[in-house]
Amino acid sequence: MGSTFNGLVGLIILVLDIWAIINVIKSSAGTGAKVIWVLLIIFLPVLGLIIWAIAGPRGNVRI
Template sequence: MFGLGIVGLAIYAYTIYDVVSSNFGGQNDKIVWVLVVIFLPFLGTILWFLIGKKATL
């Protein structure tokens, strides 16, 4: 079970890195996405990969 926690933490950290390093919108958009991911870790990660990442392409 400990291994799943490590994997979850890695995905969470990668999501925050991906939001910060993406080129889209302005600084405010990045701040909003980072806050969504921080305050809603599971849901925020899913939303970023389903909605946010598509907006950056």
């Protein structure tokens, strides 16, 4: 059961990281900032995701 749970948590983190990277790319931030955010999310998947959620650039959302 432990390995199944760990695999599921890993999959959820991967999906959230991909979603965060897509949102960074869609944002209106400068190219340098986008590169830094993407690298942060890739190299620190959990911590980078948390930092991005708090302080990262937002995508161009139209309501």
